[in-house]
Amino acid sequence: MLFRSHKKISVDALEEGLHVFCAKPGSLSVADCFYIHGVAKRHDKAFYVDYTMLASPESNVIAQQCSIFGEPSLMTSIRHVVPPAKPEGIIWDLVCHDVATFYTYCDYDNVTSVVCKQSDNTVLAELHDGRKVIGLMNAACNAQTPKKGVTFRIAPRKPVATQQISIEWDQLRRNVSINAHGKGVTIDFAQNPDPISLSLARFKREAYSSYMNSHSIAMHQWVMLVLDALERSAASGGESVEVRA
Numbered sequence: 001m002l003f004r005s006h007k008k009i010s011v012d013a014l015e016e017g018l019h020v021f022c023a024k025p026g027s028l029s030v031a032d033c034f035y036i037h038g039v040a041k042r043h044d045k046a047f048y049v050d051y052t053m054l055a056s057p058e059s060n061v062i063a064q065q066c067s068i069f070g071e072p073s074l075m076t077s078i079r080h081v082v083p084p085a086k087p088e089g090i091i092w093d094l095v096c097h098d099v100a101t102f103y104t105y106c107d108y109d110n111v112t113s114v115v116c117k118q119s120d121n122t123v124l125a126e127l128h129d130g131r132k133v134i135g136l137m138n139a140a141c142n143a144q145t146p147k148k149g150v151t152f153r154i155a156p157r158k159p160v161a162t163q164q165i166s167i168e169w170d171q172l173r174r175n176v177s178i179n180a181h182g183k184g185v186t187i188d189f190a191q192n193p194d195p196i197s198l199s200l201a202r203f204k205r206e207a208y209s210s211y212m213n214s215h216s217i218a219m220h221q222w223v224m225l226v227l228d229a230l231e232r233s234a235a236s237g238g239e240s241v242e243v244r245a
Contacts, residue, residue, distance in 0.1 A: 033224040051100040055199035116233035
């Protein structure tokens with residue numbers, strides 16, 4: 001399904017009195033994002049955008065580590081997926097996952113501007129806090145070998161109180177490596193359920209009360225703001241674009 005069809009299908013379903021579980025990115029513009037959430041609120045229904053891996057057991061473990069040690073000084077995520085990026089482009093199809101992950105684990109409130117450079121099959125995105133780069137995301141899609149790899153490295157603005165903590169999340173092999181206080185551990189999640197089924201099960205179980213009392217709406221709106229800024233920066237040849245709420 002093309003991303004541009006998400007808005008119409010979602011709005012039609014909401015107006016029929018249904019909760020909506022929508023594939024990322026949910027919409028292709030900030031205006032559409034706020035419009036859909038407005039329709040959901042008017043009909044007292046949930047509009048939930050699924051960033052699949054955030055519902056995975058790996059994500060739960062990372063969240064637990066962050067609650068114990070604080071945000072990581074460095075986080076790397078590697079993802080390989082088939083097939084190539086959808087027609088709407090790498091920013092909306094691939095980088096959206098990384099922006100959502102940045103929101104979930106890092107100091108997203110300090111993002112003030114973005115810089116994005118794009119070729120036919122490669123995107124390099126930087127998130128800035130006004131002084132330096134606090135998030136670096138790169139995505140490449142090679143049409144000759146239908147596999148795409150996404151890697152992002154996060155260096156949060158806040159200093160880490162303890163020794164440096166680093167997290168590497170390999171979404172292909174389903175494992176997480178955590179290094180803290182000079183000790184490291186790798187946890188294998190290969191036998192766990194597919195994250196899509198976990199995310200859908202959670203939505204069915206908690207669609208309304210959990211959704212309306214969680215950060216889901218705020219995350220979706222913030223991700224749309226950043227993606228829109230990245231798109232505008234890429235279109236202008238990599239000029240710095242301010243992120244405005």
